[in-house]
Amino acid sequence: MALDEALAETVRAGGPPFLRFYFWEPAALSLGRFQNLQTGLSAEAALVPRVRRPTGGGGIWHADELTYSLGCRQDDLNTTGVKASFEILCGFLVDTWRCLGWDAGFAKDAPQAGELGGFSPACFAGQEEYDILVGGKKLGGNAQRRERTTIFQHGSLPRALDHSVLERLFLPGFRPDPASTTDLSSCGWRGTSPELIPVLAEAFRSRLDVELTEVLPTAEEHRRAEALRQERFADPEWTQNGPGRLRQV
Amino acid sequence: MADKYYTKNGEWVARSGPRWKVGLSVSAVGDLGDVTFVALPQVGRAVAAGEAVCALEAVKAAADYYCPVDGRVSAVNSVLVTEPGLLNTSPEDDGWLFELEAVPGDSLDALLDEAAWKAWEAGR
Numbered sequence: 001m002a003l004d005e006a007l008a009e010t011v012r013a014g015g016p017p018f019l020r021f022y023f024w025e026p027a028a029l030s031l032g033r034f035q036n037l038q039t040g041l042s043a044e045a046a047l048v049p050r051v052r053r054p055t056g057g058g059g060i061w062h063a064d065e066l067t068y069s070l071g072c073r074q075d076d077l078n079t080t081g082v083k084a085s086f087e088i089l090c091g092f093l094v095d096t097w098r099c100l101g102w103d104a105g106f107a108k109d110a111p112q113a114g115e116l117g118g119f120s121p122a123c124f125a126g127q128e129e130y131d132i133l134v135g136g137k138k139l140g141g142n143a144q145r146r147e148r149t150t151i152f153q154h155g156s157l158p159r160a161l162d163h164s165v166l167e168r169l170f171l172p173g174f175r176p177d178p179a180s181t182t183d184l185s186s187c188g189w190r191g192t193s194p195e196l197i198p199v200l201a202e203a204f205r206s207r208l209d210v211e212l213t214e215v216l217p218t219a220e221e222h223r224r225a226e227a228l229r230q231e232r233f234a235d236p237e238w239t240q241n242g243p244g245r246l247r248q249v
Numbered sequence: 250m251a252d253k254y255y256t257k258n259g260e261w262v263a264r265s266g267p268r269w270k271v272g273l274s275v276s277a278v279g280d281l282g283d284v285t286f287v288a289l290p291q292v293g294r295a296v297a298a299g300e301a302v303c304a305l306e307a308v309k310a311a312a313d314y315y316c317p318v319d320g321r322v323s324a325v326n327s328v329l330v331t332e333p334g335l336l337n338t339s340p341e342d343d344g345w346l347f348e349l350e351a352v353p354g355d356s357l358d359a360l361l362d363e364a365a366w367k368a369w370e371a372g373r
Contacts, residue, residue, distance in 0.1 A: 056311035146312040
């Protein structure tokens, strides 16, 4: 998470846009930027590894999954709209799933979608217009942080959701419903999560008509990430309260 | 001098007696979606035009918003702390964000008056 923030800072400072893929070790619960931990989370959720994301949205248990992050300037998308940017930046996921032969689309276009909108403490439990449904079920989740000129977006692509763990982390009434959520494995992905990366990267390149160059974060970005980790992401108070729970900035 | 001005980012500033209220346009809030959390500035804080002064969270996005003009925060709409959805239902009236005192007239020069704002929105 700290490295994501360091990369976002590079974009903010005028650096190139980026698309990053990564995995979680150990498994951990990520929390939305301003998520109130008093709502919907169990006592056990306070005992597992946790981190607070820079992005909005609800909590996600990251275990057997592939995660992506991307950062760009709003100018790169030729739109300042939130919804328009989701459509552009999540389009490569829809393309990927369709290439695999899956019945995929945005929730706003799906006749079988449930009620859209409304915050859920568990990301996978809610449905929003630009959530992606496969066979009518929500696959993964995507959320943004927006500043005046830049957009940072996270996305979670679970290979195998373990609802028994989700039932322990989220209180009744807030848990993702197995009947309305799905994962890559259930959709038919038989490969590993790393094997999905080149497929997604090619869809991203094609959808946004961009050239992707494979690079590693710079030494300076790693140094900055370590500083951010110590100042913020590894700070239990930051994780507990977030940047805005004092209500005043 | 007009009574209400907008930025192209969707923030507005409107005369309210001797002071100026600041908020977000109908289109800006509509595009963000259901607002679930609002972080407001400290009363008494001196703010500059373009300075990040509010943070909002909607269902899928956390977004910063910026002060349209120079000034000093004299009040905040604390109702939004417990009722953030007021921003969705009344963004240009009851859902104002904060109030400024001592707005210098020339800091309004860079903004769009209502007619220019409507024309700009229509052209998007």
